[in-house]
Amino acid sequence: MLQRLSSGLARGEEIAAAALAAAVTCLILTNIAFRVLGSPLYWVSELAIYAMIWMTFLIAGAVFKRRQGVAVTLLSDLLPRTGRKLVGLWVDAMVLLFAVLLVWLCWRWYQPLTLAQMGFDTGAFQGQTFNFIYAENTSTLGIKKFWVWLIVPWFALSLSLHGLANLWQSVRQWRDPAEEPNTERL
Amino acid sequence: MTIAVFLLLLLGAVPISLVLALTAMWYIQASDNTVLFDSYPQQLFSAIESYGLLAIPLFMLAGELMNEGGLTRRLIALARILVGGFRGGLAYINLVANMMMAAIIGSAASQIAIMSRAMVPAMEQEGYDKPYSAAITAAGGLLSPIIPPSMLFVLFGVMAQVPIAEMFIAGLLPGLLLGASFFIVIALVGLIQQYPKGQWPSRRQAMHDALWGLPALSIPVIIIGGILWGIATPTESAALASLAALLMGRFVYGDLRLGQMPQVLKRTAVNAGLVIMLIAAAGVFGWVVIYEQLPQMAAEWIAALTADPFVFLLMVIGALLLVGMVIDGIAALILVVPILMPIAENQFAISPYQFGVVVCLTLVMGLLTPPVGAGLFIASSMTGAPPLKIFRALLPFLLATLVTLVLLAWLPWLTNGLIQR
Amino acid sequence: ARDFRLGLITPAQHLWSTEAEAFAETLHERSDGEHSVSVFPAQQLGNEAQMVQQLQSGALDMAFLTIAEISNRIPDFGALYAPYLVDDVNHAARLLRSDAAGELLDLMPQGVGLVGVGYGMVGMRQVLSRDPIESADDLQGQRLRITPFEPIRDFYTAAGAAPAPMPLLEVYDALANGQVDAIDMDFDSILILKFYEQAENLLISNHMMFPMVGVVSGRVWRELSDEDRELIDTTMAEHLENVLVGFEEKDAAQEEEIRAMDINIVEADAEFFAEAIAEWEDIWAPKAPMLDTLRAEAERLRE
Ligand code: NA
Ligand code: NA
Numbered sequence: 001m002l003q004r005l006s007s008g009l010a011r012g013e014e015i016a017a018a019a020l021a022a023a024v025t026c027l028i029l030t031n032i033a034f035r036v037l038g039s040p041l042y043w044v045s046e047l048a049i050y051a052m053i054w055m056t057f058l059i060a061g062a063v064f065k066r067r068q069g070v071a072v073t074l075l076s077d078l079l080p081r082t083g084r085k086l087v088g089l090w091v092d093a094m095v096l097l098f099a100v101l102l103v104w105l106c107w108r109w110y111q112p113l114t115l116a117q118m119g120f121d122t123g124a125f126q127g128q129t130f131n132f133i134y135a136e137n138t139s140t141l142g143i144k145k146f147w148v149w150l151i152v153p154w155f156a157l158s159l160s161l162h163g164l165a166n167l168w169q170s171v172r173q174w175r176d177p178a179e180e181p182n183t184e185r186l
Numbered sequence: 187m188t189i190a191v192f193l194l195l196l197l198g199a200v201p202i203s204l205v206l207a208l209t210a211m212w213y214i215q216a217s218d219n220t221v222l223f224d225s226y227p228q229q230l231f232s233a234i235e236s237y238g239l240l241a242i243p244l245f246m247l248a249g250e251l252m253n254e255g256g257l258t259r260r261l262i263a264l265a266r267i268l269v270g271g272f273r274g275g276l277a278y279i280n281l282v283a284n285m286m287m288a289a290i291i292g293s294a295a296s297q298i299a300i301m302s303r304a305m306v307p308a309m310e311q312e313g314y315d316k317p318y319s320a321a322i323t324a325a326g327g328l329l330s331p332i333i334p335p336s337m338l339f340v341l342f343g344v345m346a347q348v349p350i351a352e353m354f355i356a357g358l359l360p361g362l363l364l365g366a367s368f369f370i371v372i373a374l375v376g377l378i379q380q381y382p383k384g385q386w387p388s389r390r391q392a393m394h395d396a397l398w399g400l401p402a403l404s405i406p407v408i409i410i411g412g413i414l415w416g417i418a419t420p421t422e423s424a425a426l427a428s429l430a431a432l433l434m435g436r437f438v439y440g441d442l443r444l445g446q447m448p449q450v451l452k453r454t455a456v457n458a459g460l461v462i463m464l465i466a467a468a469g470v471f472g473w474v475v476i477y478e479q480l481p482q483m484a485a486e487w488i489a490a491l492t493a494d495p496f497v498f499l500l501m502v503i504g505a506l507l508l509v510g511m512v513i514d515g516i517a518a519l520i521l522v523v524p525i526l527m528p529i530a531e532n533q534f535a536i537s538p539y540q541f542g543v544v545v546c547l548t549l550v551m552g553l554l555t556p557p558v559g560a561g562l563f564i565a566s567s568m569t570g571a572p573p574l575k576i577f578r579a580l581l582p583f584l585l586a587t588l589v590t591l592v593l594l595a596w597l598p599w600l601t602n603g604l605i606q607r
Numbered sequence: 608a609r610d611f612r613l614g615l616i617t618p619a620q621h622l623w624s625t626e627a628e629a630f631a632e633t634l635h636e637r638s639d640g641e642h643s644v645s646v647f648p649a650q651q652l653g654n655e656a657q658m659v660q661q662l663q664s665g666a667l668d669m670a671f672l673t674i675a676e677i678s679n680r681i682p683d684f685g686a687l688y689a690p691y692l693v694d695d696v697n698h699a700a701r702l703l704r705s706d707a708a709g710e711l712l713d714l715m716p717q718g719v720g721l722v723g724v725g726y727g728m729v730g731m732r733q734v735l736s737r738d739p740i741e742s743a744d745d746l747q748g749q750r751l752r753i754t755p756f757e758p759i760r761d762f763y764t765a766a767g768a769a770p771a772p773m774p775l776l777e778v779y780d781a782l783a784n785g786q787v788d789a790i791d792m793d794f795d796s797i798l799i800l801k802f803y804e805q806a807e808n809l810l811i812s813n814h815m816m817f818p819m820v821g822v823v824s825g826r827v828w829r830e831l832s833d834e835d836r837e838l839i840d841t842t843m844a845e846h847l848e849n850v851l852v853g854f855e856e857k858d859a860a861q862e863e864e865i866r867a868m869d870i871n872i873v874e875a876d877a878e879f880f881a882e883a884i885a886e887w888e889d890i891w892a893p894k895a896p897m898l899d900t901l902r903a904e905a906e907r908l909r910e
Contacts, residue, residue, distance in 0.1 A: 017459065018451035021243055028244065028425035038748050040769050042760070045237055052240055052462070053231065059459035060203075069201025070460055070563045070573075072556065076199040087199050094200045098208050105227050130720050130826050131224075132663045136656075137679060139755050140772070152227045224664035232657050237774075343779075346618070476651055477612070477666075523649070528619060 006165035009158060010062040017062070020055035024048050043140040050141075050148050057155040064095055065162035089170045096163030102156035109133060110146070110153065188213050196557055206467035206512075206558075210474045217478055226470065233469020234462050237421065238293075243458035244424035245296035248405070249303035249568075250450045251428055255435015255442040257402040258304040264399030266384075267392045274381030276312055277322055277372050280305045284326025285365045288333035294515065294550050295461060296424070298327035298561045302568035313382035317571040318375075321579035324554055324565040325368055328587060331515070331550050333361035338519060338546040346527050348538045356539035356601045360547065360594055367586040375582060401438050405430060457567050461560055468558070472518075485525040495534040499541075499595035502526060503548050503588075510552015515560075518549045540601040544594050551587055554580055611644045611668040611827075614652040614661070622853045623671050623727060623819065624648040630846040637838060644669070663720045665826035669843070671727065674818045675756035681718040684711060686895040688758035690814050690884045691877040692905050696730055696858040699816035700851040703728060707904035711897060712820070720825040724843045727819040727850030729793050730858050732759075734810040735802055736789035737782070739871055743767070743879055752778055752790040758891065759791065759815065765886035775800075782806055793817060794861040795854075803870055811862070812875040821847045 027048040034041045063069055076087040111131055118125045122134040136145040191212045195205040207230070214222045252258045265279045272278070284301055301323045309319035331338040339353040387395060405427050435442030488501050509518050523545065530536040553561030556577055566573040594600055613631070617623045624646065631644035652658055652667060655676040661667035678684035686692075687708070693699040702708055703726040712723030740746060747767040753759050755772035763770040771787055775796070781787045782805040790802060797803060821843050828836065866872060877884060892898055 014452055014455070015448075017455035018448060021247065021451045021455045021458070022447075024240060024243055025247060025425050025428055028240065028422055029429055032422050032426065035750070038769070040750065040771055042770065042772060045772075048240055049235055049237060052243060052458075053234055055243070055455050056234065056459045056462040056466070059455045060463045063456060063460060063463075064201065064204075068456075069203065070464070070567075071199045071201045072196055073199045075197045090198055091200050094195065094198070094208065095204060098204050098211075101208075101211060102227065105223055108224060109227050126720065127717070130663060130665075132660075132720050135680065135719075136660075139679065149228065149231055152231055156227075219666075221665045225661050225666045228660055229653070229657070232653065473652065476647070479645060 002161075002165045002168060006065060006162050009161060010065040013058045013062040013158065017055045017059035020051045020058070023051045024055065027051065043142075046138060046140045050138075053148075054151050057151045061155055061158040061162060064159060065166065067091075067166065085170075085174060089167070089174060092163065092167040092170045096160065096167050099156055099159035099163045103153070103160055106153035106156050109149075188216060202558055203463045203467035206464075206471040210467075210471045213474050213478070219477070222474065222477065229470050229473055230466050233473070234466045239462060239465065241293060241296050241421045241424055242299070242461055243454055244421060244428060246299045246458050247450070247454045248424050248427040248431055249300040250454055251431035251435060251442070252300075252402075252405060253303045253307070254446055254450055255431050256439040257405065257431055257434060258308070260395070260399045260402040260439070261304070263387075263395040264403070266387060267395055271384045271386035273383050274372065274376045275384035276305075276309050276314065277376070277381060278369070280309065280319075280322050281326055281365070281368055281372060284323070285329055285333065285361075288326075288329035288361065294327040294330045294553050295560055295564055297330040298324050298553075298564045299457070299568060301326060302565050306569045306571075312384075315379075315579070316569060317575035318579045320565045320569045320571045320576045321583065322368075322372065323569075324561055324576060325371075325580060325583035325587075327561055327565075328547070328550055328554070328583075329361055329365055329368075332357045332364060332543065332547055336546070338515060338550065339542065342519060342523060342542040342546060346523060346538045346542060348542065352605050353539065353542055355604050356543055358604060359600050360543050360590070363593070363600065364547075364587065364590050367590050368583060371582045371586045398439075401434055404434075457564070460567060461564060464558070464560055464563075482525050485522075485529060489529050489533060493534075495536050496596055498530070498534050499536065499544055500592070502530075503544065503591055503595065506545065506548040507551065507555070510549050511555050512558045515546075515549045515553050518552060519546065522549075537598060537602050539605060540594065540598045543601045544591060547587070547591055547594070551584060554584065608641045609643075609668075611642065612647060612652075613644050613669040613671070614647045614658045614667050615671040616650045616655055616658075616673075617648060617671075619648045621648075622850055622857075626727070626846045626850050626853070627671060629849070630843055633846065634839065634842050637842060638835075642835070642838075659719065659721070662822065662824040663826070665824050667824060668827045669821070669823050671819055671821050671847075673754075674820060675754055675759075677715070677719065677820060678758060679756055681714050682757075682894045683714055683897045684895075685758040685891055686898040686901050687711070687818055688756075688762075688815055689891065689898060689902070690762055690880060690887055692901060693816050694909065695813055696728070696816075696855050698905070698908065698910075699728060699731065699818070700855050701908045702816075702901070702905050703818055703851060704848075705904050705908065707897075707900050710900070715820075715822070716825050716828075721822040722825055722828045724821040724823060724840055725847040727821065727847045728854055729817050729819070730795050730854055730861065731813040732791050732793060732815040732817060733797070733812055734789055734814075735792055735797055735806045736808045736810065737785070737806045738788065739808045739873065740789070740810045741873055743882065746789075749788040750786070752781060752787045754791070758887075761890050762815070762883060762887050763791070765890075766880060766883035778802065779805065794858065794865060798861060798864065803865070803868060807870045809865065809870055809872050810875050811872060812879070814875070814880065819847075819850070 027044050031041060031044040076084055079087065110133060111129060114129060115125050118128065126132050126135060133146050134144065138145050138148060188209065192205065192209045195208055196202070214220060283305065284297070288297065302320060305323050306316065306319045310316050336354065336357060339357060342348070343353045408423065408426050408430050432442070436444070484505065488505060491501065492498055506522065509522065526545070527538070527541065530541045531538065553559055556562065556573065562573045562577060565576055613627055615623055615627055627646045631646055635643050652661065655672050658667055658670050658672065659676060662670055674684050674687055678688065693702055708726060715721045715723040734740060736749065743766060749768045751763055751768040751770050752773045753763060753770045760770045773781060778790055779800060779802060782790060782802060789806070792802060823839060
């Protein structure tokens with residue numbers, strides 16, 4: 001169940017990231033077209049940057065899920081099989097640790113409970129908390145910046161799920177001496 | 187203690203971006219400056235909120251499309267007509283092509299991405315060792331930030347208040363010198379390990395290749411022209427190149443099927459995402475480090491050791507090689523220039539041009555050194571050769587770069603000579 | 608005893624940065640060595656948007672910020688960018704010292720969580736272009752580089768130009784290869800970054816001032832004793848005043864240096880931009896209620 005959810009999510013993230021890669025290209029091409037025609041669109045650059053950042057965080061979730069992240073394996077490659085499995089377990093645990101810590105930091109950042117307690121009145125919220133996250137504007141898009149930042153908590157939550165699924169998989173395979181965790185190297 | 191945590195994570199095979207991100211968290215906790223936690227997630231985001239970074243996915247996509255669309259293949263066939271018959275022909279072509287690309291692209295990472303896709307499969311097909319092919323290509327990427335245009339020089343120029351055009355001029359001789367030193371390395375390596383013998387194509391074949399190679403040649407023309415005629419920024423010219431490669435691969439050569447596009451886009455997202463994620467993590471890491479003023483302390487320590495400008499520059503090179511091992515070129519530049527520049531100028535009377543070129547070249551070397559080397563990993567992910575094998579094959583080129591650096595530190599006129607002031 | 612951190616975007620040699628260092632020294636002395644300030648110039652801690660966030664969370668204690676960054680969050684500050692609100696740097700400095708401008712600072716704790724101590728500035732905005740701009744019509748369709756903030760974007764849009772937001776470090780190249788036809792810039796940057804090498808036509812318009820504000824994090828301020836607040840407030844205000852005076856002194860010499868160069872110079876006044884100014888007022892009068900007060904004060908301070 002956990003594995004299926006994590007795999008499905010990773011596939012979705014890959015499709016979305018590929019679409020965003022296409023979107024970045026199209027946005028930049030649109031920008032050139034309109035500038036050549038003499039009426040530059042001032043908001044395209046900012047939108048393209050956000051598309052690139054969303055692409056990055058989405059694909060990062062899927063990459064860590066598939067254990068494809070760039071890592072220094074020169075020591076672990078020298079170890080015998082048990083040692084390698086132990087290292088695999090440790091890596092999965094560290095990914096999960098980072099993900100959970102990031103969820104906690106995002107929670108402190110968005111302070112959703114406090115916001116709800118204030119009846120979603122952002123003025124009162126920032127008066128009490130001195131947290132101005134909900135006041136920040138994007139520079140050219142005319143929307144609040146916290147919508148764009150939502151990709152960070154998304155990444156944190158998604159990575160927590162992937163990390164948990166991977167760690168669970170590693171623990172189960174630890175007991176089964178025949179198998180090694182499925183690691184795809186670049 | 188922080189260093190121990192860093193090494194434990196790094197050598198424990200944790201993905202490098204997470205090593206940096208977790209070490210930054212550890213350091214915030216250990217230095218009891220927990221208020222930084224409130225800025226942490228946003229810092230992760232804003233570290234990559236930069237127009238310049240858009241060039242990375244766009245140049246990667248252009249490279250993918252040139253490959254899938256059969257453009258790269260035709261360009262190499264075209265190049266073979268010129269020098270293909272010599273022993274080691276493709277190794278030299280790779281370097282010349284890199285020097286020409288350096289006159290187009292301002293970032294080593296982008297250049298390594300596009301050239302790895304373009305050159306390495308062809309070299310491998312001719313019988314070159316894969317890591318060696320990737321190494322020549324990655325070394326060629328070092329030329330990119332030294333031969334103008336250069337993203338790093340622009341950044342340095344602004345931070346040191348030096349006119350950017352003159353920074354570009356300062357890079358001309360060093361760029362040529364570096365290129366020449368790489369030629370010598372290739373020739374010397376050729377004496378030891380026999381390169382595959384080249385073969386001249388038949389007259390008929392040559393005519394055919396020349397004709398079909400010409401449309402593909404329009405890609406560098408689009409990039410150069412786009413920038414020179416002011417139609418496009420480097421980022422935009424990469425997008426134009428992608429579009430041209432797509433249209434040509436589909437309609438001129440017919441090699442590209444639209445059904446391949448999802449895979450092409452996914453690979454672009456994965457390869458670009460890996461690099462950009464690393465920059466995000468390096469951004470947070472660098473931010474925490476500078477908050478605690480660690481670079482300043484290092485700078486004072488260096489300045490206390492000598493009074494000779496040449497020795498000072500050598501020490502700067504040594505220190506920055508260490509910095510470059512773990513921090514990305516641009517991030518490292520942002521960290522060290524404001525600290526080292528005043529020392530270089532006031533205490534040692536070193537010209538900002540010489541200092542800028544030396545610092546930039548040293549820090550781009552960091553892109554190719556483990557444990558954290560974005561250029562190394564791009565070359566690896568683009569070619570499939572393991573990073574450490576590429577690094578081993580790179581060693582002679584890095585040595586040549588080091589010799590060039592020492593020359594640049596020793597002879598100020600190499601950088602200042604062409605500047606009229 | 609505290610070690611404060613002060614961030615700013617200008618390079619270490621810039622007047623803002625040298626005055627920030629001087630402030631650090633003075634504060635250290637006057638607190639008898641109890642407090643110290645580490646200065647982080649040249650965007651070391653991030654761009655202004657990032658620094659504002661760090662100030663809000665209390666990670667950063669102090670900063671010198673352009674008003675551009677504040678006006679994107681508190682529209683009232685856009686009033687300081689009203690075209691031809693002031694005539695020259697001296698007039699700008701007088702207005703920034705006035706109580707009317709001081710009233711604006713009172714909006715900052717509530718609006719952005721920062722305590723505004725006082726103003727500094729750089730020189731007046733001018734237009735440097737590749738082709739001569741002899742009349743307002745010549746601006747039509749020109750791709751013109753601006754700093755990304757709304758009041759200046761609205762001004763150039765009203766003038767018929769196509770404003771293109773661009774960070775300072777990309778400007779030289781953009782001008783050299785023709786991505787932009789003109790740039791909005793001050794004398795200081797034109798000279799230091801040698802933009803005149805790539806564009807030989809200067810419209811000395813003095814159309815806008817470009818203020819800076821010295822701030823302390825609201826969260827940090829809450830924790831300080833009244834004594835410390837007083838000490839920081841007066842000391843920083845003195846050094847901000849030095850910035851104002853510094854640019855007042857520099858301006859005439861810089862203008863002279865530029866006029867002596869072999870470039871084509873045209874002068875412009877409010878008349879030149881009359882239509883654009885009217886359009887700008889329509890947009891900003893409702894957005895920035897402080898505009899009337901500032902105009903009245905500026906009129907009173909006109910010599
Ligand atoms: Na270059
Ligand atoms: Na490195």
